[in-house]
Each structure stands twice: as structure tokens, then as C-alpha cells.
Amino acid sequence: MALTTKSNSEEKRSDLCRFLGKDGEIKQPELKKYKMKKQIKMLLASTVVAAAGYGIYTSQAREVNYVSDLIMENVEALASYEVDRPDCEYEVNEDCQMFVIYADGNWGLDVLKNHRKKDGWG
Known part of the structure; x- marks a missing residue:
């Protein structure tokens, strides 16, 4: 028993034949149903792809914002206490000034x- 395979053109022809009546006229109701099913499948597939893409985008955006905010808080916390001067302490919007004479005479x-x-x- 030999297996036979249909070519693409044969499959298309057989697809189209189901919409033709015995007299060769196109069966409009059958064609409309076929087109409607095809459109619904395409709409469903595009909706699923769009929803998945949006979900991935929002999850990545949340992670980036969370990480960058956390990193910035840590950097600010570490940097605010890096003072070797015993006369100054951290205070927002204030300036601690001191007259300095350097070893080179400046x-x-x-x-x-x-x-x-x-x-x-x-």
C-alpha cells in the first residue's frame, strides 16, 4: 500500500471545491461561514499574542523600576555618611563650611x- 500526499495546490483546490455547488456556482453561506471562522481564529490568536507581550513588558518594567529605586536608595544612604570631617553632620539643604590651609601653603x-x-x- 503506497502513501500518497497531496500537494499544496491540490489541497487548495479541494478546499475551494467545497464552496462550489453542483452547477459550479459558489455557495455563499458556506463561504461566509469559512471566512468568519478564519477571522475569529486570527483575532483570537492576535489577542493572545498581544496579551502575552503586554504581560511580559509590564513585569520587566516593574523589575527595572524596583531595582533602580532600591539601588538609588542604597547609594544615597551610603554616600550621605562619607564625611571625614568631625565638625559636620548630615543635614539636607545646609552647607558646612570650614577655612582650610593646605600643606603646600594654599x-x-x-x-x-x-x-x-x-x-x-x-
Whole structure:
């Protein structure tokens, strides 16, 4: 027993033949049903793909925002206490100033942003 396979053109012909009546006229109700089923399948498939894509996008966007916010909070927390000057402490929107004479003879005003003078340091 030999297996026979239909080519693409034969399959299309047999697909189209079911819409033809005995007299060769197109059966409109059958054709409309076929087209409607095909459109519904395409709409369903595109809806599923769009929903899946949107779900993946929102989950990745949430992770990125969460990680970046967490990292920024950690960086700010670590950076706010990196002061080697004993006369200053952290305070938002304040400036801690000190007159400095360097070893090479230069001098200037050392300004530390977002810090204030501790009590007793003048």
C-alpha cells in the first residue's frame, strides 16, 4: 500500500471545491461561514499574542523600576555618611563650611553640601 500526499495546490483546490455547488456556482453561506471562522481564529490568536507581550513588558518594567529605586536608595544612604570631617553632620539643604590651609601653603574655603556644623563647633 503506497502513501500518497497531496500537494499544496491540490489541497487548495479541494478546499475551494467545497464552496462550489453542483452547477459550479459558489455557495455563499458556506463561504461566509469559512471566512468568519478564519477571522475569529486570527483575532483570537492576535489577542493572545498581544496579551502575552503586554504581560511580559509590564513585569520587566516593574523589575527595572524596583531595582533602580532600591539601588538609588542604597547609594544615597551610603554616600550621605562619607564625611571625614568631625565638625559636620548630615543635614539636607545646609552647607558646612570650614577655612582650610593646605600643606603646600594654599588656603581656601572647604564647603560640604547637605551638611551642617555640629553643636559646639562654631
